[in-house]
Structures are given as C-alpha cells and as structure tokens.
Amino acid sequence: MTTESPSDYNDLETLPTAQLLAGMNQLDQTVPLAVQQALPQLEQLVEATVARLQAGGRLFYIGAGTSGRLGVVDASECPPTFGVPAGLVVGIIAGGDTAIRQAVEGAEDDAEQAWLDLQEHNISEKDVLVGIAASGRTPYVIGGLQAARAAGLATGCIVCNAGSAVAAAAEFPVEVVTGPEFVTGSTRLKAGTAQKLVLNMLTTATFVRLGRVKGNKMVDMQLSNEKLVARGERMLMDELGVSEAEAAALLRQHGSVRAALAARA
Structure with a gap:
C-alpha cells in the first residue's frame, strides 16, 4: 500500500x-x-x-x-x-x-x-x-x-x-x-x-x-442563521433586480430563495 x-x-x-x-x-x-x-x-x-x-x-x-x-x-x-x-x-x-x-x-x-x-x-x-x-x-x-x-x-x-x-x-x-x-x-x-x-x-x-442549484446559487439552502438569510437576500437582489428591503420581504413571505424566485417568475 x-x-x-x-x-x-x-x-x-x-x-x-x-x-x-x-x-x-x-x-x-x-x-x-x-x-x-x-x-x-x-x-x-x-x-x-x-x-x-x-x-x-x-x-x-x-x-x-x-x-x-x-x-x-x-x-x-x-x-x-x-x-x-x-x-x-x-x-x-x-x-x-x-x-x-x-x-x-x-x-x-x-x-x-x-x-x-x-x-x-x-x-x-x-x-x-x-x-x-x-x-x-x-x-x-x-x-x-x-x-x-x-x-x-x-x-x-x-x-x-x-x-x-x-x-x-x-x-x-x-x-x-x-x-x-x-x-x-x-x-x-x-x-x-x-x-x-x-x-x-x-x-x-x-x-x-437533481436540480438543487439554480445557475450557480444554492436556492434551496436552509435559512438557518443571519449569514444565510443575508446570502438569500443577495441572491434575490441579483436575480430580480430588487432592493434589499424588497428581497428581505420576499424571503420572509415565501420562506426560500427558490419559492421567492418562482413567485416572481
């Protein structure tokens, strides 16, 4: 060996x-x-x-x-x-x-x-x-x-x-x-x-x-701490061209990046 x-x-x-x-x-x-x-x-x-x-x-x-x-x-x-x-x-x-x-x-x-x-x-x-x-x-x-x-x-x-x-x-x-x-x-x-x-x-x-990444982003990640919530907000800002406040509101409403993106598709 x-x-x-x-x-x-x-x-x-x-x-x-x-x-x-x-x-x-x-x-x-x-x-x-x-x-x-x-x-x-x-x-x-x-x-x-x-x-x-x-x-x-x-x-x-x-x-x-x-x-x-x-x-x-x-x-x-x-x-x-x-x-x-x-x-x-x-x-x-x-x-x-x-x-x-x-x-x-x-x-x-x-x-x-x-x-x-x-x-x-x-x-x-x-x-x-x-x-x-x-x-x-x-x-x-x-x-x-x-x-x-x-x-x-x-x-x-x-x-x-x-x-x-x-x-x-x-x-x-x-x-x-x-x-x-x-x-x-x-x-x-x-x-x-x-x-x-x-x-x-x-x-x-x-x-x-298996579709668990969109583009290069972890759209299904668990939003389990402030860092990950902030990352999710940045994803939505980049993908949708919305403000930080709008991204935060979308994330709270839909519970995940994927769901928020789907809602605005």
Missing part, C-alpha cells in the same frame, strides 16, 4: 516550523492531480447515484476513523446546503457516533457490523452505498459493501491505494492514489484531503444534476 510507504521526508523532529509547513504544503499540491486521474471513475459513481436518488433511493456512507468522520461531515452538510431531507444522505462510522469524537478500538475490524448498522436505516436495493477507506482494506467497509452488493444496492468506494479489496467489493470504485504521507502512514493528511475533495464533488455534482 503506497499510503503506508515511508515518507520522502525524514528527521522531521529536527526541522524548523517553516520547513515542516513547506514540506506538507508541497505534498498537498499533488492531491488535486491525483483526484483528476480518478474523474472518469467518479463520473460513473455520480451517474449511478443520480439515477438511484431520482428513483427514490438514498445515499449512504460507511467508514472507520478519519474516513468515517469525513462521510458523516459530508452527509450532515447536504440538508443545509441543498435543502434536502436529513435522511437522504446518511453517514455511518464504525463504532457509532461515539467514534466521531473518540477512537473506538477494533470497530473497523468487524466485517459483519456495517451491514447490521445499515439495517437500522431500513436500507434497500433502491439505495447507494459508498465505502470510504484510505487503505482500501478496512474489514468494516469491505463487509458492508459485499453485503450491500449482494442485496442489489449500487455500491461505490473512495480509496487511496490501487487494486484494493475495498475497490474489488464495489461496483463503482474511485481510486485516488495519493502516495506516501508526510508522516508515514498518517492518512488523515493527503489521503484525507483527497477523500474530502471527492466527497465534495460527489454530492455537489449529484444535487446539481
């Missing part, structure tokens, strides 16, 4: 802060290029996800440690960003919600638990399951994908090593080969960054395709 290969940097403890930061930054610049190589694979996963969600399915993530946390983060950001129901994108981490803040030792080694965790959400063949595992060998993720695929779900994955067991278990694997880390084996670094980029692209492209 290249993610476990020795770092190209050594004697880190002897380096001044400026050199530590420069080295990490230099490596980080390779991540988008690695993601670029995987875009054809990601396109297939997006198309499969769009089709399942259009047919009434949901998107699930499973992962352990950093990978699991990234899935939970992406899932939690979809409702406020795109105005979708909270249960449409679901992130599940090995060890349960406790593992979001504190490592649950051994949770990732249970190949049977992911499918049990998914059953709590009444998962079905209409849904999509994406396994996230930098190493590509996490038993929790492999077992979950194998069971899901056997049950007829669309399955994808995001891994950072080539030719992994996780990729073999998924119908639509996305392999972003990020190489050795700055600190040997610390996949929360480059691999974690790559996974976050791919997750951003997966859900953003999916919900653009």
Whole structure:
C-alpha cells in the first residue's frame, strides 16, 4: 500500500516550523492531480447515484476513523446546503457516533457490523452505498459493501491505494492514489484531503444534476442563521433586480430563495 510507504521526508523532529509547513504544503499540491486521474471513475459513481436518488433511493456512507468522520461531515452538510431531507444522505462510522469524537478500538475490524448498522436505516436495493477507506482494506467497509452488493444496492468506494479489496467489493470504485504521507502512514493528511475533495464533488455534482442549484446559487439552502438569510437576500437582489428591503420581504413571505424566485417568475 503506497499510503503506508515511508515518507520522502525524514528527521522531521529536527526541522524548523517553516520547513515542516513547506514540506506538507508541497505534498498537498499533488492531491488535486491525483483526484483528476480518478474523474472518469467518479463520473460513473455520480451517474449511478443520480439515477438511484431520482428513483427514490438514498445515499449512504460507511467508514472507520478519519474516513468515517469525513462521510458523516459530508452527509450532515447536504440538508443545509441543498435543502434536502436529513435522511437522504446518511453517514455511518464504525463504532457509532461515539467514534466521531473518540477512537473506538477494533470497530473497523468487524466485517459483519456495517451491514447490521445499515439495517437500522431500513436500507434497500433502491439505495447507494459508498465505502470510504484510505487503505482500501478496512474489514468494516469491505463487509458492508459485499453485503450491500449482494442485496442489489449500487455500491461505490473512495480509496487511496490501487487494486484494493475495498475497490474489488464495489461496483463503482474511485481510486485516488495519493502516495506516501508526510508522516508515514498518517492518512488523515493527503489521503484525507483527497477523500474530502471527492466527497465534495460527489454530492455537489449529484444535487446539481437533481436540480438543487439554480445557475450557480444554492436556492434551496436552509435559512438557518443571519449569514444565510443575508446570502438569500443577495441572491434575490441579483436575480430580480430588487432592493434589499424588497428581497428581505420576499424571503420572509415565501420562506426560500427558490419559492421567492418562482413567485416572481
């Protein structure tokens, strides 16, 4: 596994802060290029996800440690960003919600638990399951994908090593080969960054395709704080050519940017 290969940097403890930061930054610049190589694979996963969600399915993530946390983060950001129901994108981490803040030792080694965790959400063949595992060998993720695929779900994955067991278990694997880390084996670094980029692209492209963005604006975003209300007002001002006061009144009246735009169409 290249993610476990020795770092190209050594004697880190002897380096001044400026050199530590420069080295990490230099490596980080390779991540988008690695993601670029995987875009054809990601396109297939997006198309499969769009089709399942259009047919009434949901998107699930499973992962352990950093990978699991990234899935939970992406899932939690979809409702406020795109105005979708909270249960449409679901992130599940090995060890349960406790593992979001504190490592649950051994949770990732249970190949049977992911499918049990998914059953709590009444998962079905209409849904999509994406396994996230930098190493590509996490038993929790492999077992979950194998069971899901056997049950007829669309399955994808995001891994950072080539030719992994996780990729073999998924119908639509996305392999972003990020190489050795700055600190040997610390996949929360480059691999974690790559996974976050791919997750951003997966859900953003999916919900653009599903009509949750108009032009380049989040017209379905939840107006849950003053910043977002102000953003919504600016959208209406730009789109409709109205004053700030008129935009505020429209937003109060209709409750969302999309509804306000539709009312003035």
